[in-house]
Amino acid sequence: MPSTALLTDHYExxxxxxxxxxxxxxxxxxxxLFPRRLPAGRRYGVVAGVGRALDAxxxxxxxxxxxxxxxxxxxxxxxxxxWLANYRFTGDIWGYPEGEIxxxxxxxxxxxxxFAECVVLETVLLSIYNYDSAVASAASRMVAMAQGRxxxxxxxxxxxxxxxxxxxxxxxVAGFGSTSNLEAGRRYGVPTAGxxxxxxxxxxxxxxxxxxxxxxxxxxxxxxxxxxxDVEEAVRTGVRLTxxxxxxxxxDSGDLPEMSKWVRQLLDSLGATETRIIVTSDLDxxxxxxxxxxxxxxxxxxxxxxxxxxxxxCGFVYKLVSRADSDADDATMVPVAKKSKNKATVGGRxxxxxxxxxxxxxxxxxxxxGTPPVGDHNDxxxxxxxxxxxxxxxxxxLAESRERHLSSFAELPLAARxxxxxxxxxxxxxxxxxx
Amino acid sequence: MPSTALLTDHYExxxxxxxxxxxxxxxxxxxxLFPRRLPAGRRYGVVAGVGRALDAxxxxxxxxxxxxxxxxxxxxxxxxxxWLANYRFTGDIWGYPEGEIxxxxxxxxxxxxxFAECVVLETVLLSIYNYDSAVASAASRMVAMAQGRxxxxxxxxxxxxxxxxxxxxxxxVAGFGSTSNLEAGRRYGVPTAGxxxxxxxxxxxxxxxxxxxxxxxxxxxxxxxxxxxDVEEAVRTGVRLTxxxxxxxxxDSGDLPEMSKWVRQLLDSLGATETRIIVTSDLDxxxxxxxxxxxxxxxxxxxxxxxxxxxxxCGFVYKLVSRADSDADDATMVPVAKKSKNKATVGGRxxxxxxxxxxxxxxxxxxxxGTPPVGDHNDxxxxxxxxxxxxxxxxxxLAESRERHLSSFAELPLAARxxxxxxxxxxxxxxxxxx
Numbered sequence: 001m002p003s004t005a006l007l008t009d010h011y012e013x014x015x016x017x018x019x020x021x022x023x024x025x026x027x028x029x030x031x032x033l034f035p036r037r038l039p040a041g042r043r044y045g046v047v048a049g050v051g052r053a054l055d056a057x058x059x060x061x062x063x064x065x066x067x068x069x070x071x072x073x074x075x076x077x078x079x080x081x082x083w084l085a086n087y088r089f090t091g092d093i094w095g096y097p098e099g100e101i102x103x104x105x106x107x108x109x110x111x112x113x114x115f116a117e118c119v120v121l122e123t124v125l126l127s128i129y130n131y132d133s134a135v136a137s138a139a140s141r142m143v144a145m146a147q148g149r150x151x152x153x154x155x156x157x158x159x160x161x162x163x164x165x166x167x168x169x170x171x172x173v174a175g176f177g178s179t180s181n182l183e184a185g186r187r188y189g190v191p192t193a194g195x196x197x198x199x200x201x202x203x204x205x206x207x208x209x210x211x212x213x214x215x216x217x218x219x220x221x222x223x224x225x226x227x228x229x230d231v232e233e234a235v236r237t238g239v240r241l242t243x244x245x246x247x248x249x250x251x252d253s254g255d256l257p258e259m260s261k262w263v264r265q266l267l268d269s270l271g272a273t274e275t276r277i278i279v280t281s282d283l284d285x286x287x288x289x290x291x292x293x294x295x296x297x298x299x300x301x302x303x304x305x306x307x308x309x310x311x312x313x314c315g316f317v318y319k320l321v322s323r324a325d326s327d328a329d330d331a332t333m334v335p336v337a338k339k340s341k342n343k344a345t346v347g348g349r350x351x352x353x354x355x356x357x358x359x360x361x362x363x364x365x366x367x368x369x370g371t372p373p374v375g376d377h378n379d380x381x382x383x384x385x386x387x388x389x390x391x392x393x394x395x396x397x398l399a400e401s402r403e404r405h406l407s408s409f410a411e412l413p414l415a416a417r418x419x420x421x422x423x424x425x426x427x428x429x430x431x432x433x434x435x
Numbered sequence: 436m437p438s439t440a441l442l443t444d445h446y447e448x449x450x451x452x453x454x455x456x457x458x459x460x461x462x463x464x465x466x467x468l469f470p471r472r473l474p475a476g477r478r479y480g481v482v483a484g485v486g487r488a489l490d491a492x493x494x495x496x497x498x499x500x501x502x503x504x505x506x507x508x509x510x511x512x513x514x515x516x517x518w519l520a521n522y523r524f525t526g527d528i529w530g531y532p533e534g535e536i537x538x539x540x541x542x543x544x545x546x547x548x549x550f551a552e553c554v555v556l557e558t559v560l561l562s563i564y565n566y567d568s569a570v571a572s573a574a575s576r577m578v579a580m581a582q583g584r585x586x587x588x589x590x591x592x593x594x595x596x597x598x599x600x601x602x603x604x605x606x607x608v609a610g611f612g613s614t615s616n617l618e619a620g621r622r623y624g625v626p627t628a629g630x631x632x633x634x635x636x637x638x639x640x641x642x643x644x645x646x647x648x649x650x651x652x653x654x655x656x657x658x659x660x661x662x663x664x665d666v667e668e669a670v671r672t673g674v675r676l677t678x679x680x681x682x683x684x685x686x687d688s689g690d691l692p693e694m695s696k697w698v699r700q701l702l703d704s705l706g707a708t709e710t711r712i713i714v715t716s717d718l719d720x721x722x723x724x725x726x727x728x729x730x731x732x733x734x735x736x737x738x739x740x741x742x743x744x745x746x747x748x749c750g751f752v753y754k755l756v757s758r759a760d761s762d763a764d765d766a767t768m769v770p771v772a773k774k775s776k777n778k779a780t781v782g783g784r785x786x787x788x789x790x791x792x793x794x795x796x797x798x799x800x801x802x803x804x805g806t807p808p809v810g811d812h813n814d815x816x817x818x819x820x821x822x823x824x825x826x827x828x829x830x831x832x833l834a835e836s837r838e839r840h841l842s843s844f845a846e847l848p849l850a851a852r853x854x855x856x857x858x859x860x861x862x863x864x865x866x867x868x869x870x
Contacts, residue, residue, distance in 0.1 A: 002437070006618040007596040009589065011629030013617070014653060018631065022648030024638050031634070056596070069621040115638050122632075123615075126592035127599055154444065157561035158748040161442040161491070162597020164562055180558075182448070183441040186504040194446030196453065197557075199466070199755035202771040203459050203550050213457030218449060229774045307747040313593040313738060320634035336637040339664045 004056040005066050005087075007124040010075060016116045017080045023327055025116040030322040030333070030349045033095075033109035033125060035102065039137075039311035041421030044412060046140045046405060047108055048170040049132030050098035054392050056124050057089055089117050093387035095394065096352070099136075099173050099405030100382060101412065103365040105428045107350040108133075108316065110383065115323065122318045130316050131163060134308035135170040138285070140409065141309070142301055143175035144417050145288035150298045152193055154180040154280065155306030167306040173401045176301075188398060195250075201228040208237050221247035223278055226263075227254065235263060239272045248276035248297065256281060257294045264295035284309050289419050322349055335369070353379035354411065355429075362411045365424075368431030439491040440501050440522075442559040445510060451551045452515045458762055460551040465757040465768070465784045468530075468544035468560060470537065474572075474746035476856030479847060481575045481840060482543055483605040484567030485533035489827045491559050492524055524552050528822035530829065531787070534571075534608050534840030535817065536847065538800040540863045542785040543568075543751065545818065550758065557753045565751050566598060569743035570605040573720070575844065576744070577736055578610035579852050580723035585733045587628055589615040589715065590741030602741040608836045611736075623833060630685075636663040643672050656682035658713055661698075662689065670698060674705045683711035683732065691716060692729045699730035719744050724854050757784055770804070788814035789846065790864075797846045800859075803866030 019025035038045055062070075062084040070076040076084060091113020102108060108129065111118045143151055153171040156164035156179075168184030178193040179185070185192040196214055204210035211224055211234075220242045226234035226249045238246045249267070251259055256279045267275045279291065280300030288299060304310075319338075324331035333349070351371070355364040356378040366379060373379070386394030409416065413425050454460035473480055497505075497519040505511040511519060526548020537543060543564065546553045578586055588606040591599035591614075603619030613628040614620070620627040631649055639645035646659055646669075655677040661669035661684045673681045684702070686694055691714045702710050714726065715735030723734060739745075754773075759766035768784075786807040790799040793813070801814060808814070821829030844851065848860050 004596070006621055007591070007599065008617050009591055009615040009629055010617055010620075010627045011615065011631055014629060015631050015635040018648045018652040019635065019638060021652050022639065022644065024648070027638060029638070066621070070617070073620065073627070075617070075627070115634075119632075119634060123592050123599075124596055127594060127596035130593050131595035131598070156442070156444055157558050157753075158565050158750075159562060160566035160595060160598040160601055161439070161559055161562035162601075163566070163595040164442065164558075166595055166597075180444040180446065182443050182445055182505070182510070185445075185508065186441055186501070192445045192508070192510070194444055194449060196446055196450050197554075198773045199550075199554060200450045200454065202755045202773065203454060203462060203464065203758055204457065205761075209457065213453045213459070217453040217456050227773075303748060303750070312742040312747045315593070315738070318592075320637045323638055326640075338633045338637065338662075 001055060001059045003061050003063055003066055004059045004124050005062045006069070007056070007127065008120060009123045012120045012122055013070065013075055013080065015119060017077060019115060020079050020083065026114040027327060028324040028331065028333065029113065029115040029118050029320055031111040031118050031122070031318055032107045032321045032350060033111070033129060033316055033318045034107050035104060035314055035316050037104045037315070038424055039314070042137065042311065043422050043425045044416060045102045045133060045314060046136040046174050047096045047100045047102055047133055048098055048136035048173045049128040049166070050095060050386065051395060052132060052166065052169070053125050053128045054386060054395055056128060057121060057387065058392055060087065060089065060121065060124065062087055083116070087117070087120070088390060089113065089121065089387065090390035091117055091387070092385070092389065094383040095386045096382050097384050097394070097396070097401070097404060099401035099408065101408045103424045103426060103428050105367055105430070106365055107352050107367060107383070109386070110350055112349065126316055126318050130313045132166050132170040133314045133316070134312055135167045135306060136174040137314070138305055138309035138311070139171040139174035139176055140405065141285040141419070142288055142305065144409070145285045145292070145419065146299055147292060149296065150177040152176065152178050152180065152298065152300040153305060154300045155302035156181045158303040159306040163306065169398070171305055172398060174405055175402065190398070195223045196225055198225060198228045201225065207234055208241070211238055211241055215241055220245045223248040223250050225250045225252060227252055231259070231263065232266060235266050236270065239267065239270045239275070244271045246272055246275045248278050250278045250280060252280050257291055260291070260294045260296050286419055352382040354382055355379050356411060360411060361413055362426050364426050365428040366431060367428060373431065436490060436494045438496050438498055438501055439494045439559050440497045441504070442491070442562065443555060444558045447555045447557055448505065448510055448515065450554060452512060454550060455514050455518065461549040462762060463759040463766065463768065464548065464550040464553050464755055466546040466553050466557070466753055467542045467756050467785060468546070468564060468751055468753045469542050470539060470749055470751050472539045472750070473859055474749070477572065477746065478857050478860045479851060480537045480568060480749060481571040481609050482531045482535045482537055482568055483533055483571035483608045484563040484601070485530060485821065486830060487567065487601065487604070488560055488563045489821060489830055491563060492556060492822065493827055495522065495524065495556065495559070497522055518551070522552070522555070523825060524548065524556065524822065525825035526552055526822070527820070527824065529818040530821045531817050532819050532829070532831070532839060533836035534843065536843045538859045538861060538863050540802055540865070541800055542787050542802060542818070544821070545785055547784065561751055561753050565748045567601050567605040568749045568751070569747055570602045570741060571609040572749070573740055573744035573746070574606040574609035574611055575840065576720040576854070577723055577740065580720045580727070580854065581734055582727060584731065585612040587611065587613050587615065587733065587735040588740055589735045590737035591616045593738040594741040598741065604833070606740055607833060609840055610837065625833070630658045631660055633660060633663045636660065642669055643676070646673055646676055650676055655680045658683040658685050660685045660687060662687055666694070666698065667701060670701050671705065674702065674707045674710070679706045681707055681710045683713050685713045685715060687715050692726055695726070695729045695731050721854055787817040789817055790814050791846060795846060796848060797861050799861050800863040801866060802863060808866065
């Protein structure tokens, strides 16, 4: 993996340069990565990008190429250049594990170390969390609306080529079954899928030739795209060529609820009762909800998924919340916060708990500073160690993240399964220090 | 640059696999990359990503790592694997050069070669064009509203880490002056900028210590962030420490039109008449328009820019529009098009012209198949060679793309400088074959 060190805002380095001069660069510090709020109308969010962020931290190294650029542009001086050349993160990070649900204020990542080693990670961590979680949050809603029907992520072409790989991974974390993106398959093991586009049919002298070629190569269980010319004729051709054993047909245009009913009847009348119907035409979670009663067997989702279905970023921020009160070795940690009106942050190192009722349903996000409360509540701790003394300890297979998302989603109130806009599903409770 | 070959949808390869079997894989083909429409309310778009697309084509190579993955998952068979191992694009590509304006239907890229060599490029070309052009289109509107005041791109943290680099480049093409993103500086030579965040002030025992450290390191011409605690006190401190020679102050919160007036008066009253005011708080093109009358000297724009200001993708498609009518060497090219209702495409290889009136203002986008018309019209050809017989010929310095955007924007009707929603600024005229 190439260095991630320059996926960084210019000012992160100039801050460290100035802090080296003022002698404050190595004050012990705690940064929180968190959402101030959910996107308007959204009722929960889904954490994704954790594993990618850990990879990015591991590869946050300044080599000759990076340092030559920084020195040539006078972004770093000799002192900073030397420090960067030896950079590796040596601190501790706790965080919500991948696939977990979050609410306003949830401390998704708590990063502790020297100011300098923590602050330089700000940009790349936010980039990864903001995008991956935006996709996972949209994906989770879509999966809920699909009600068990498989969803295929196929939005690569509608977003940046790097985003496309991340989106495929994030959608998989949140319950999608596969992706069209080959690099997501290679890099992260996400199952890949796909058969043919309209151009394949148009390439051939006629539709039957195209179908024959596809069936001969990919087998009868393949999915034939039937809306290039005339749907009825295409369906009849596909059923005839496979002697009713055609795996699936794909509809990519038209009034999908009506079309799918009509095509189901046609398939059944031809004896192709096992042939599935896949639909793929600018779907989003509302379209999936509208298709719940239609005879559809699977969905391909593109644009709306990879753009976060109206919310392409989560608005996560990364804020210094606590630091040593002096440069001495035995300095005390003190909370710090910006005083501006509309951007207050809560100081200190946090804990976070999902409070569950007697039925195991989430009823509050409980956040506080210091030691978590002990008592009668059924509180599930949310923060796990991700990095300990610089060593990455939070990696896990994507299968575990997928499982976690399922169980965390199952804890949500029933309204999670509705598309209606509203406030966060549960309130965020901030406990004061003497809870 | 690493291989771009797997930034590709699964079905591109299975189509080629089936076309190899049916003997149609090497039929000469023309694909168009184009927008069916502009995003709702937008009146023009800006092409960006051309240079990145050419890099992606050059690095579209299947090495052992890629082929091992594809074979292990039975996505390719031996025949296709062998073909991919030797893949390099040998055809021709024409396109709108970078920075050019576009309208509905503009053939942004015309790709000609064998079906197989053209179709596999679909996903990565669309990914690059769809995202980069979304950012450039938003950036151009922001630059227009900034009315000559410099704009800094600082949205890296709000989008995928790869998108962030592309966004910085695209915004620069469309007129932004600099970026916070260091990798965009290193890779593309985009000027980078930045000074300090709130965390830097909070790190120090008090604001004055923080300002002293920044001034000592970055000089008096630096920009001090003044809204961590109390703006008035911060401004007074900054002016005092620099003996009125402070370069700039930055406001990142509050009612910016009011705040900027008040801070301007304060600075002037303190004798710091040369100190500039930079504002940076979730700005978009409407906010910039609202700030036109305020005493602001520069803008930092983040979230809305990197997410395309409400339109994070352009909806470009890549369609087979023409192909050889047989497998013979002397086959004739015939137009092809999908017959579905709402997705008609125009067949054949296109030309594209910007028709200008006697004052040099754009009055139509003229698109046709075959030979462009000759006559009295003042028609500016829009397509330039990007790849000729597999050789990349369309690379240019970003400075040229920036110049082109300026001159292309200057041709637009005056409404281009307004934020009002509407139809495309000029109509798209499709000429028939015997124009």
